[in-house]
Amino acid sequence: MRKILLISIVFLCAAPLCAQDVETSGNPVFEGWYADPEGAVFGDKYWIFPTFSAPYAEQVFMDAFSSPDLVNWQKHERIIDTAAVAWADSAMWAPSIIQKDDKYFLFFAANDIQKDEQMGGIGIGVSDEPGGPYKDHLGEPLLGKFHNGAQPIDQFVFEDKDGQHYMIYGGWGHCNITKLNDDFTGFEPFEDGTVFKEITPEGYVEGSFMFTRNDKYYFMWSEGGWGGPDYRVAYAMADSPLGPFERIGVVLEQDSSVATGAGHHSVIEVPEKEEWYIVYHRRPLGETDANHRVTSIDKMTFDEDGYIEPVTITFEGVEQQRLEQDK
Template identity: 40%
Template sequence: MRIRFLLPLLLSSWPIVASQAQRSLPADTLHAPTAVLPGVYADPHIAAYGQTYYLYPTTDGTEGWMSTAFTCWSSPDLKTWKKEGVILDLPRDLTWAKARAWAPAIATKGGKYYYYYSADANIGVAVADKPTGPFKDPLGKPLIAKGAFQGQTIDPMVLVDDDGTAYLYWGQGQCHVVKLNADMVSFDPAAVVEFKPPGYNEGSFVFKRQGKYYLMWSEYDTRDPRYSVAYATATSPMGPFTKAEKNPVLKGKGVVKGAGHHSVLQVPGTDQWVMAYHRFRIPGGNGYNRETCLSPMRFDAQGNILPVDVFEVVKPTRIKRPASSVRP
């Protein structure tokens, strides 16, 4: 009789035991999620306009990173990406640079879209009426010429704050920030602030959440498997920024190497965040053959960024906006 009562008890406890055992198993670090873009693309900037997501990456695949053009990709749900074509071709569209098209970023203000990019180790800006371009050079020269400031003149990023003021960040080896003029294509060189957070190398990205400004950057060299992302916070977009105690927040693991040079996006109308970044291509990738990935990014109750899992897949997510607020 005791056996009869014992068997149901054992069976009823099985799901609990199995669940506990499953949680204790080591994570699979040998089978990474598929990259979101086909082929080799790096330094992705992610944005959302209207009800569409966009990715603006560097075209990879050449030693020395000798790409000559930029592309744009669009998606309704973060899962299915469509190539919108070439939006800026250096030999065709510029008079001052022909190659080394790197690390773009985009911002919008006043119904215009401003595309900031590296070209031959200068920083340029181009303007369009739509997020898919075509983008045109309004200056006929770099926005920031190489050698104008300390460090390498690459990796621009622009934050448009809640009051409409825009701030430009850039630099490899040294971080810089300056308030842009209202035209979005000029600034006062005397107002540039230079600083270097501990571990900073390149790829600065800034966003604002709940009144706090987050400055993020990549550490090590992009050809180094240890390439990773760290962050600091401030109460002003100009700093000073204090590096968080728990860093990095993005790094490779297992088969994933060289995870870095990222951007982040807040899904409109939510507190859901997504990080776009590159990793060495799988299999056989390196610092010249990288691929673009997406992972969820989360915060704890104190606003600290939690470690990003490079093996976690972003779920399909559509943007929900009132019809009256939707525009290209």
């Protein structure tokens, strides 16, 4: 439900955080051109790991942002860059973050390879802290080849309830799922001996994301062209991370009175609460440069049957929501 519009400018500052006496986050949630945001919760902080949205030759580093309440955000500059990843020379984007064994693993795409013979693909940074700095985990791409027609980009790392980690990824209209080994140095085969299973649903373009709710697997992805007005997020549901996934419908798209090109999202669940947020990028009204994308947050809700209700994109953003600390 919308409230009276609160116009709030979010200022970023170095530690300590600057406190804001405002009721909502406002959209965008922080200043700057940032896209493909990956939201996460670590301890008593919300985190967002976005792509620095710029031409590929300039897109050579990543920043991160943390917040205790979704309203006040602190910027962590250059948590990783191409200087730390010898094989990456351009176009680092679409981060995905996972915590494992007191380490933080930041998966990313780099170099935008167009064929197997090129150097690039999906890599991993590792750090002792979510805010970095991250060093190259492998010294080479984790995945640098095409399988089932899927360009090795836009990876999402999903931990299932049994502790198994999966990587879901792909561009060029194809999506694969693969099982990561325990130390994230490679992959394990499925029971049938295959390593990369295609799970592409109707309409899939890029931007995979998966989460579970009430024993259902929700698979989400972006459709349309990332630089155009038809960019949007659709989803499917299944009883297994392997699907099959049959497209249900669109849950996030532009509103020509608010912003355009809404897509490439992630989802944050507030621990121990039935509160869900969708974190995504969009283009401010009047912007025509494809790289002029900003990060926004809005509420995501479900109907009584578990289907995701269409998201209303707003200028207000979301209300202040602090995380409960473990006692």
